[in-house]
Amino acid sequence: MRFDIEEFKQRAKEDYEAAWHAGPSVLTPPSVDRTYPRLQYRCATPHPVFATIQKLRETYLAMGFDEAENPIIVDEQEVYRQFGPEAMAVLDRVFYLGGLPRPNVGIGKDQIEKISGIIGRQVSEEDEEALRKTLHAYKKSEIDGDDLTHELAAVLKTDDALVVEILDQVFPEFRELKPESGRQTLRSHMTSGWFQTLGSIWEKVPHPIMLFSIDRCFRREQAEDAQRLMSYHSASCVVAGEDVTMEDGKAVARALLSSFGYTDFEFRPDDKRSKYYIPDTQTEVYASHPKHGWVEVATFGIYSPSSLAGYGIGVPVMNLGLGVERLAMISSGSNDVREMCFPQFAPRQYSDSDLARAVSLEKEPSAAGRQIVSAICDVALPNATAIGPCSFKAWEGEISGKNISIYVEEPEEGAKLLGPACMNEIFVQNGSILGVPDTEKFATVRKEGVPAGLSFLQAAAAGAVESIEIAAMCGEGTTVQFKMARLPGDINLKIAPYAMRYITDNNRKVDVRGPIFLTIRSEINP
Incomplete structure (x- = not known):
């Protein structure tokens, strides 16, 4: 059945008025009636980060940018292609993905006796051979880890709970496993995804290409504090085409941030100078806000031709990005990003009202x-x-x-x-x-x-x-x-x-x- 919000509101209003006319409350007037919660209208509260994301999405779409989703898992080699010699310094701040290796489990006489004791009957030779084949198939990744318990239960003709006990007491190899890292990383900045996306489409779609993506990035900070988290949201966009210049970055910054109440803008050279930008194009955007004064809110630049060449991209690309949490902190007046993002773990404050x-x-x-x-x-x-x-x-x-x-x-x-x-x-x-x-x-x-x-x-x-x-x-x-x-x-x-x-x-x-x-x-x- 389709939920009709307008019908719901109308019925709630009629319900409220009928109950009220049945007898005005001596306790409280209808506008502040707390005695009958069923009749209340509750205004739900959005999370400041996701409210900011929604506003950014609406603004980007109104500006003519198409929404994209970039890869969140990035191979280490992509970072080398983008940063060159600087890659090692960048990789120091990324999370490498790891997993548990599949153990090579041996089955001897002692193991069979322990299994027999747990399941309450002697393991037959047929069951023993089927058990070996199942564990070997698991080692070769032919059986998923989620299915191992069920498969072993079927082989031993017992229930899953006893199989869990067998894995814990008979095969210590499972309990002693330690994760091993691979070469794949979690995206630490949206740029790592833009190179891959543009490299795939730049010759296949009309120009200029205007894309935006608002999604999580992950950075292995030494510690989380009031200003930074290890997981944050990046609101990033690219404009790719023959005539792209720095003026595109300024225009996008003005249009995007004006919807948040910013008025005057200053564009200052960024001393960090990432290697994937053309020298002297990396620019910090400072905006004047009626309440907060001058604040840094975004960064943009023109991608380096050498970095673009690594992906076969043959047109200039302007990239602008900003941290959603930072923008949300400014908008909400928060002083601690941890408390703003995770209020459930911070002391809750209630007013007298x-x-x-x-x-x-x-x-x-x-x-x-x-x-x-x-x-x-x-x-x-x-x-x-x-x-x-x-x-x-x-x-x-x-x-x-x-x-x-x-x-x-x-x-x-x-x-x-x-x-x-x-x-x-x-x-x-x-x-x-x-x-x-x-x-x-x-x-x-x-x-x-x-x-x-x-x-x-x-x-x-x-x-x-x-x-x-x-x-x-x-x-x-x-x-x-x-x-x-x-x-x-x-x-x-x-x-x-x-x-x-x-x-x-x-x-x-x-x-x-x-x-x-x-x-x-x-x-x-x-």
């Missing part, structure tokens, strides 16, 4: 029940200081087919209808969740903190109504009492686990203590 959204109700009434919550609050607040014993009818109507009356009352003589903490409201200040009254002592909390949109009375009433609705379904009335609050659950509050973890990790606190002393009773009318 984020934590306020993490406060919700533990027990929630139905949509219709929210009207009852509102009615309870409307009756309880004006009579908060009434002296008990006293009782006030807050609502009368039908719940689950039963005619129900609901009262707010104080059964004890001399006590007030509402305890002092009923009027406390939830605020988040400096990472702490606090329940405070509207007094001078807590004026700073109420002024500087972020309201969670809940009071102790509202939360307790919501929990009571949920219990009343359940009792009504059983044809019964019920009495719900709240006494001294020490924990969020005592007043029907719930704090999301991630928020609690953040609060404890950062030595913040949750303080919702206070005397509630609220009694809400329901009875079934005749």
